[in-house]
Amino acid sequence: MRSVSVVGIGETKMGRFPEQSIRDLILTAGGKAIADSGLDRKDIQAVYVGNFNAQLLCKQGHIGPLVSEVLGLGHIPTIRTEGACASGSLAFRMGLIAVMSGIYDVVLVGGVEKMTHQPTEVVTDGIASAMDYNMEAKEGFTFPANFAMIANRYFHEHRNVKKEMGLCAVNAHHNASLNPDAQMPKEVTLEKVLSAPLIADPLSLFDCSLVTDGAAFVVLATTDIAKKLGKHRIVEVVGSGHAGDTLTLFTKKSITSFASAKNAAKQAYEQSGLKPSDIDLAEVHDCFTITQIINIEDLGFAEPGRGADAVAEGITSIDGKKPINTSGGLKAKGHPIGATGISQIYEVVTQLRGDAGTRQIKKADIGLTHNLGGTAATCLVHIFKGR
């Protein structure tokens, strides 16, 4: 297998953009990624693009050729990947495998989602297609409900961590306030978070991630090509893990720790020869604040049941020992579903290059991304190393 590096990155600002179409979002993010790489568009041999819900929310399928048309990539092969909220990371891993194996030398991978033009009920119903529609959604389950049930079970098995969940939201908003691409770049207080209206008890408004329009793309190439380009610090992909679990929540053995995440993390750590203590920063899938606490444990950054302690002690803050979601995360940077996994990679590469401006962390040599799909039915973990 060949060594592969991220040679170009690009993303749109995340937010609510009624005047922008899927085409516009792809053009901005994809165009930036190709320009950032220093490669010519003719060098790109294939496209892998994650999208979850455009067929329902925008009546638009066949996103692969849309990307090649918008970016002028000619007759190259294109593939759309779908794995709910992990669609973007899935595209990344498919592109990675293709370059590692020698099929291609340079590929464009990305994700795009346009959601905010639809009413909340339609978006909630659309997202519910990432759970079992007949057995869960038709029983009145929503994603906030699923993760609220996870939170209540977590409170039962460990302790009530509602306050620490609130701190996750406070941290996310603080970090987003330093990120020019973030959808909600404003500070919130713990009092405001804890007094917000309930969505699905115990989750309130600030425990939930955002509904977002946005796109993010990266160019992957062999590390040999990356060395010749010499434009940026080389960011090598040193670990890639992908694992799954049952689709439904009620069939999972554990709902307070996710088997998909633990398995994907184990693969990525083993491939890279790295351990949790080696990771300088991580972008984790905080679809809800309780998820961030569980992710911290599943990735080995804290013992089971102690993820909330790590948050309360400031370990996961931007100036802590293990900064989590320096971008603002799904909670405050935004959650453009099919693009989220790539948006996470965009942040890690930006930090490893030292280009994160006011949110730049001091030591950024090894970064990790963790992207969940559905009710933790899919998980991808990637580890990146700056050379």
Added chain:
Amino acid sequence: MENPVIFTYSILYSSTDEFVDKIPYVSCILEQEDGFRFASLLEGFVEGMDIKIGQEVKYIGEDEQGKVRYSLE
């Protein structure tokens, strides 16, 4: 068989069009004696009611769509 117990639950204050009229309502995972779990919408919730994990629920029959229904009371 004994009545199932609540494995976990949430009280919903926001939902899809289909269920918005039922707000606030209780989504839960019920667990049978033999360990089998399933998703359910619990009937009989009124605001302020105390719900606990491990609490037994009562079988109340099938609804108009033929779905088995349980209640908090």
